[in-house]
Amino acid sequence: MLIEPRFDHIDPQSCRAMWCNVLSFAWEDALDPPRVLNWRQVNETRKWFGSPDFFRVCQWAGVDADDFLSRYQAALDSTAAYRSHRRTGIAA
Secondary structure, three states: OOOOOOOOOOOHHHHHHHHHHHHHHHHHHHHOOOOOOOHHHHHHHHHHOOOHHHHHHHHHHOOOHHHHHHHHHHHHHHHHHHHHHHHHOOOO
């Protein structure tokens, strides 16, 4: 017997919130990585931004992917400049 799947119990707002959380966790892992991540994992997360999967998740989250990506790039550049300044004492 084949049972037809039913999705009427799925709440679209909850799904959107879940995908927003995916973006939020990726942002944090890329810009302020927890100590449990190694640098390979951090770099994989950073490469994810701008990937086809990233654009798909943004669509599912209801987020403008291009705007999110440019804000991420600006934050990443700012983070890199801050870390460089802390290491060298010279502002970037």
